[in-house]
Amino acid sequence: MLSTEIRKRFLDYFEKRGHTIVPSCPLIPPGDPTLLFTNAGMVQFKRVFLGEEKRSYKRAASCQKCVRAGGKHNDLENVGHTIRHHTFFEMLGNFSFGDYFKEEAIAYAWELVTKEFGLSKEKLWITVFKNDDEAYQIWHKKIGIPTERIVRLSEKDNFWSMGETGPCGPCSEIIYDLGKNFSCGRPECAVGCDCDRWLELWNLVFMQYNKDSEGRLTSLPNPCVDTGMGLERMAMVIQGVDSNYETDLFKPIIDALCNMTEISYGKDGKKDISFRVIADHSRAISFIMADGILPSNEGRGYVLRRILRRAVRHGHNLGLKKPFLYTLTDIVKDTMGDIYPEIKEAHPLIKEITQKEEERFLETLDFGLKLLSQEIEKIRQKTVHILPGETAFKLYDTYGFPIDIITDMAREEGVEVDIAGFEKAMALQKSRAREAQKAGTGILTGTDIYTEFTYRGEKTVFVGYETLETRSKIT
Ligand code: ATP
Ligand code: MG
Ligand code: MG
Ligand code: MG
Numbered sequence: 001m002l003s004t005e006i007r008k009r010f011l012d013y014f015e016k017r018g019h020t021i022v023p024s025c026p027l028i029p030p031g032d033p034t035l036l037f038t039n040a041g042m043v044q045f046k047r048v049f050l051g052e053e054k055r056s057y058k059r060a061a062s063c064q065k066c067v068r069a070g071g072k073h074n075d076l077e078n079v080g081h082t083i084r085h086h087t088f089f090e091m092l093g094n095f096s097f098g099d100y101f102k103e104e105a106i107a108y109a110w111e112l113v114t115k116e117f118g119l120s121k122e123k124l125w126i127t128v129f130k131n132d133d134e135a136y137q138i139w140h141k142k143i144g145i146p147t148e149r150i151v152r153l154s155e156k157d158n159f160w161s162m163g164e165t166g167p168c169g170p171c172s173e174i175i176y177d178l179g180k181n182f183s184c185g186r187p188e189c190a191v192g193c194d195c196d197r198w199l200e201l202w203n204l205v206f207m208q209y210n211k212d213s214e215g216r217l218t219s220l221p222n223p224c225v226d227t228g229m230g231l232e233r234m235a236m237v238i239q240g241v242d243s244n245y246e247t248d249l250f251k252p253i254i255d256a257l258c259n260m261t262e263i264s265y266g267k268d269g270k271k272d273i274s275f276r277v278i279a280d281h282s283r284a285i286s287f288i289m290a291d292g293i294l295p296s297n298e299g300r301g302y303v304l305r306r307i308l309r310r311a312v313r314h315g316h317n318l319g320l321k322k323p324f325l326y327t328l329t330d331i332v333k334d335t336m337g338d339i340y341p342e343i344k345e346a347h348p349l350i351k352e353i354t355q356k357e358e359e360r361f362l363e364t365l366d367f368g369l370k371l372l373s374q375e376i377e378k379i380r381q382k383t384v385h386i387l388p389g390e391t392a393f394k395l396y397d398t399y400g401f402p403i404d405i406i407t408d409m410a411r412e413e414g415v416e417v418d419i420a421g422f423e424k425a426m427a428l429q430k431s432r433a434r435e436a437q438k439a440g441t442g443i444l445t446g447t448d449i450y451t452e453f454t455y456r457g458e459k460t461v462f463v464g465y466e467t468l469e470t471r472s473k474i475t
Helices: 003-016 041-049 102-116 133-143 231-238 251-261 269-290 299-317 325-336 341-345 347-381 389-399 403-412 419-438 446-455
Strands: 059-067 088-096 124-129 150-153 159-161 166-177 198-211 217-230
Touching: 003 059, 003 088, 003 102, 003 231, 041 059, 041 088, 041 217, 059 269, 088 102, 088 231, 088 269, 102 133, 102 166, 102 198, 102 217, 124 133, 133 150, 133 166, 159 198, 166 217, 198 231, 217 231, 251 269, 251 325, 269 299, 269 325, 269 341, 269 347, 299 325, 299 347, 299 403, 325 341, 325 347, 341 347, 347 389, 347 403, 389 403, 389 419, 403 419
Parallel strands: 124 150
Antiparallel strands: 059 088, 088 217, 124 166, 159 166, 166 198, 198 217
């Protein structure tokens, strides 16, 4: 079953059961400045859950574009190292706004996974929040899951809150056991372990409490349901492949990379990480740009730039020393463009900007990498393996290395980075820049101008690359 079919079956299933199909909202959460990117299906329904907004329906289902590369949910560091985490992914979900609750939500999820998608019941495990006897009993008595395969987990995994206060409640997850070959091998490895073996497919959140400022929980008069299932993970299980990256969603990108590099995927663990990072990031940058963000030095634009530069660095690992990422945006457009037309529409711009960003970063990447390797080599001779914050800052400031590339490379060599020292050096430079501005220069570079425009909410045509070297004054 291809991913297109999985998406469709999910939405059809819930539509037949009285749910309104709601399109994905953009990656820049509309009207929610607290969030960097939309990171879950529930984001566009926040105000509905809070009772601040009424909709014409009480049941909804969606396939939501998500990015987890900053803020509360940040999977950037995981990408490439696990077989299941992405920066950009699609979350399928069903929602009840004070309509059905635990019993129906659990029955729907189980029927969909085992009947529609045909997953083998023996491979599935269930988790519930430790005190949630109600969910436990529904799974055991109504659905018939043996008690050995229902696990009670703590707040960390199975209690969800919208914020410090407000709606919250226990979760229940459907986990797929990928088998011993995927285990981290530690004796204590079991459901709840962070390794790839226990693949979290679907999370059901039961919003049944309101938390006040003292942390007291009171029951909500109309409890709600919010669920999220990762499309790429479901595709991996249904298609019987070994990682999200071998599903039809990613395979064309990985294949193109193999052609470009003349290296096979699946032969060398370290190179495979680079393959996965690049495949993931090529999608993320396309989707982020399609929703109106362009590379810059601040905020969302900087998250985008970091993702892009990280992909370029991993390309370098695979011997790609010239711009290459921009050609992968063609494949992203071909695989995703029918479902997400915005990717097609923005494609010429996405491709051009990616190429220019690559060219620009490649000008300094070689020097920066040499400097970083030399520094790491020096540090490895010492007893304490810490890269000084000053050095990290020089790489950032002079060579355009985002801090996560520095920590990533250092980590590969067993070296830590003095992040506090890096931040201190950065703060010092910022205060110098502020002083200079006070003194009346008031000049900003092209990218800064762009960021300013974004923050003012004005629609801009990106001319940064043409004007980058021209210094202008913001009025
Ligand atoms: P994990 O524990 O695997 O990191 P999570 O608990 O952070 O997942 P949720 O916030 O519960 O994930 O999101 C709901 C579902 O979305 C998950 O069950 C999973 O299927 C999917 N999902 C979450 N994060 C990612 C990601 N970074 N890449 C791909 N799919 C994801
Ligand atoms: Mg997570
Ligand atoms: Mg989890
Ligand atoms: Mg979860």
